[in-house]
Amino acid sequence: MAKIFIVEDDAMMVTLMRQTLSKNPNYEIQHFESAEDCLNNLHLNPDIVTIDYHLPGMNGVGLMRKIKSYNSAIMCVLVSGQESLEVVVDAYKSGAQDYLIKNDNLFVNLENSIANLSANVVLKKENEMLKDQIIDRHKYSNILGNSNAVLRMLRLIQKVEKSNMMVLVTGQSGTGKELVAKALHYNSPRARKNFVTVNMSAIPEELIESELFGHEKGAFTDARERRIGKFEEANDGTIFLDEIGEMPLNLQAKLLRVLQEKEVQRIGSNKTIKLDFRMVAATNRNLALEVKEGRFREDLFYRIQGFLIHLPPLKERGDDVILLAKHFLEQYAQTNKTPVATVTKEAAKFMLDYEWPGNIRELKAVMERAAILADNGSITVDDLMFVNL
Missing domain, CATH: 3.40.50.300 (P-loop containing nucleotide triphosphate hydrolases)
Structure with missing residues (x-):
């Protein structure tokens, strides 16, 4: 879902822009008549803002600069009735993602522009979700x-x-x-x-x-x-x-x-x-x-x-060996969609007495092999295959 602000003081233009964008159910659209109203609502975190160049009190480029200073990630589309090279250059220098002219192609161009920008919004949000997952995986x-x-x-x-x-x-x-x-x-x-x-x-x-x-x-x-x-x-x-x-x-x-x-x-x-x-x-x-x-x-x-x-080294971490072993067995079972293997008391004692020269990396490999070898899901000493160098 992309949150879109329309900043436009012409009621007819707002109606037509809403009709164009409302065809996509993944857009959440809000309208503001002035730059001041838009700025007062930036806490709602829009993804995209379409801005009329001729606004009361502040032109569109000025509003866009304030939006970008609030949050540079907000994407802005400037909409103008004039095709002035000076305004176009100023808009892009100020951070506009697109510049649209109010002509016969406006609504087709608007639909395409917002579609392209919203695809970027979706991608950014997916990337943020992936980052959140990675961060969660590395909590203490x-x-x-x-x-x-x-x-x-x-x-x-x-x-x-x-x-x-x-x-x-x-x-x-x-x-x-x-x-x-x-x-x-x-x-x-x-x-x-x-x-x-x-x-x-x-x-x-x-x-x-x-x-x-x-x-x-x-x-x-x-x-x-x-x-x-x-x-x-x-x-x-x-x-x-x-x-x-x-x-x-x-x-x-x-x-x-x-x-x-x-x-x-x-x-x-x-x-x-x-x-x-x-x-x-x-x-x-x-x-x-x-x-x-x-x-x-x-x-x-x-x-x-x-x-x-x-x-x-792992050999100095005492009962952590068994805790880690159980963790690796659970990981293996989840990955391979099998029941979680258990460790017999004899195997656990053997593991606690072992030196583990390869440390945690060796323990993980030994547990994965043992999970394959274990009969009835119970790991015995015979299932603990060590690779000695």
């Missing part, structure tokens, strides 16, 4: 665990979530570092903006600079077109640099400058681009040792370690 209630280590981690996340401070998440592979990074983002003021993940260990060394900072067309042999980097993509949001300890030493100085100046320079360009982002980094390495051995810059180490969150 979705970080499972009752161990002291997990409760301490949650307290740390809550303390730092609203700030722009850089966060370093440490821990073994498979402990859930990306989950923590997402919790930091989706519980922050940046939640509705981009969350961009870069896995440093998955990018060939020669492509890392371009991937992070972007490049201009022709900057190097295979640069056939301009490409923005991950930092630009994360503007106003959060960038998550996973396995930052894998970053080549020769690029660490450039990363440090980006973090200090909050600006990037694409490869092949002399122009710097100002950005607003928050960075969360993660590593399974001992970065202090990497610094001592000359593989990681000391200044970068201190820069990224604004706020440290350490994730314990």
Whole structure:
């Protein structure tokens, strides 16, 4: 449903515009005779406003500027009886989505214009719903665990979530570092903006600079077109640099400058681009040792370690193992539309005694295999297949 305001002081024109737009049952239409009436009702959150250029007290462009200053997302269509190039240019510069002339084609053009804009409204609302679902998935209630280590981690996340401070998440592979990074983002003021993940260990060394900072067309042999980097993509949001300890030493100085100046320079360009982002980094390495051995810059180490969150290995989380196992079994059952498997006492004891070198990632894989192997939906020790390296 698109909410449409018609701002027009000509009663006959209002009637004809209503008749044109009322053919679509997905439009909710309201009419206002003056700019003042429209402005006093912007709290009703219209999606689209059609504005007559010649209004009493204020022209249409002036009203549109006030609407855009109230909420730039409101789409505006200026309707005028004159085809003045100066007015058209002024309208589009002020943020108009369309400009319609009051001629014989007005109502056909109006119908088409509103149809196109309302399609954008529907798409935006669907995107907002998807964002809401993603945000809900990363609420604290979705970080499972009752161990002291997990409760301490949650307290740390809550303390730092609203700030722009850089966060370093440490821990073994498979402990859930990306989950923590997402919790930091989706519980922050940046939640509705981009969350961009870069896995440093998955990018060939020669492509890392371009991937992070972007490049201009022709900057190097295979640069056939301009490409923005991950930092630009994360503007106003959060960038998550996973396995930052894998970053080549020769690029660490450039990363440090980006973090200090909050600006990037694409490869092949002399122009710097100002950005607003928050960075969360993660590593399974001992970065202090990497610094001592000359593989990681000391200044970068201190820069990224604004706020440290350490994730314990699964073997140190006690009964969280069983809690997580049940969660993964429920997930598997929901995905595959099967009954939820249960874990026998013997299997549960075995799981609590096991070292879990692959941590949560290994536990999930073991539970999914066990759910397939279990007879009568009951997981025994024999169903727990471990992959030993």
